[in-house]
Amino acid sequence: MTIISIVGIGIISTILAVLLRQSQKPELALLISLAAGITIFSMILDKLKYVVEVLNSLITKANIEPAYFSVIIKIIGIAYIAEFGAQISRDAGEETIASKIELGAKVVMMVLALPILLALMDLITKILP
């Protein structure tokens, strides 16, 4: 029944935001969308945790370095959080701030991905005689 709650919260917050915008109070509409976002995210958090646990148990069965997969999961999380922040900024009409958030997220993702890139380069140099 989680999906009904999520959709309900979404529809109610949308109606509220539209009404607030029409009544010339866009700052309150922004707060409503922020609150709705945080609520929905907290509702799916425990289910997301379960998914990540299952993926981790699958990784231990394979003969792969688990650190690589934890990096990918972190990157997906960063992408979600950055998108959330950037969308809020866009809703408020701050396109510049949104693009800065995205830039920051990309840099952090690249830093996290560097160990994978280094491992790949190491493998390639090992193969070459």
Next chain:
Amino acid sequence: MGIVDFLTLWVKDIVIVFVLISIMGIIIPNSSMKRYIDMIIGFLIIIVIIAPIVKLVHRNFAVDKVPLWDSKIQTEFEHDDRLDKIQKQQMESIYVGKIEGEIAELIHENTEYEIVELRLSICEDGERYGGIEQLEIDLQRSQGQEQISKGVILVDNIDSISIGDERETNSTMVEIKDDKIREAISSRYDIAKEDIKMFLNTSGEDGLNEKDSRSN
């Protein structure tokens, strides 16, 4: 690890990685970030595919020879004990043979005797492994040029004659105490003098002596 195990592990890794990535594909956000996540996942797939090849290169596997290599190891383990035993026996027999040859030469050079039979026992274990424990030498007088030149017809040793139950033998063994030859063997092979026993086969010599006395 056999080649089949190796391939099984490799394929298993690839399958698990693709399953994981397709699950993750559901939760990847549909934003501009997707491209970057895809790139990093691509790196991971390349690593999973390449890593076993690196292992293969570094172990110097020749893929076509691996099954042969496996079977060779198996047979080595199967016959290990037997091979050891045979090798030890061969080593000992060669060693004993060589010592016998040397002693025979030593006696031939230093005395007028020649060896009929030589029995030696060697240490089987301990610090003196391979050392001679006991040495028994059966000798007989050398039937060389000197006696032939005297015009004596030599008769070969007559085998023991047995008539009915009675056994009559014409070969008699007398222990001799030739310190010179004992000293030589003792110093060369590091054996106590008491452990060297020499017997002289005096068979036929009485007859020879009788003939000698008659001719005189």
